Amino acid sequence: MATLLTTEERSTLPALGETGWGAVPDRDAIRKVWKFKSFSEAWAFMTRAALAAEKLNHHPEWSNKYNVVDVTLVTHDCNGLSALDITLAKQMDKFAGAAEVVHNHSEPISCLCESRANRIA
Numbered sequence: 001m002a003t004l005l006t007t008e009e010r011s012t013l014p015a016l017g018e019t020g021w022g023a024v025p026d027r028d029a030i031r032k033v034w035k036f037k038s039f040s041e042a043w044a045f046m047t048r049a050a051l052a053a054e055k056l057n058h059h060p061e062w063s064n065k066y067n068v069v070d071v072t073l074v075t076h077d078c079n080g081l082s083a084l085d086i087t088l089a090k091q092m093d094k095f096a097g098a099a100e101v102v103h104n105h106s107e108p109i110s111c112l113c114e115s116r117a118n119r120i121a
């Protein structure tokens with residue numbers, strides 16, 4: 001059974017913050033949003049991440065819209081962050097490679113994709 005990260009363990013998390021993972025307001029969870037070059041690259045990332053998640057028996061809360069993948073990591077069994085979230089976060093960072101990290105989490109995900117109007121303009 002996973003246990004919540006201790007205060008001491010959490011003190012090592014800022015390094016993770018520098019990679020674009022951020023705290024979710026009002027929740028003991030972390031979130032990162034990537035923008036890939038294409039849907040195909042986003043899907044390839046999700047495929048790798050899904051296989052890693054299955055191996056860990058630890059699954060992301062995530063959504064995908066076109067080339068954007070929005071990931072929240074939390075451990076449901078302990079209702080907060082555990083070491084499994086950090087392990088999966090690091091693996092996802094590896095799979096995402098050089099994809100653009102979207103830092104403005106307050107922006108609705110629909111605004112992060114190019115609008116259809118812009119693409120055909």
Ligand SMILES: C[C@H](O)[C@H](O)[C@H]1CNC2=NC(N)=NC(=O)C2=N1
Nearest residue numbers: 057058059060074075076077078
């Ligand atoms: C029974 C099974 O092991 C659990 O439900 C696993 C599956 N995947 C999980 N994923 C996440 N993110 N948190 C969990 O607590 C969790 N628990």
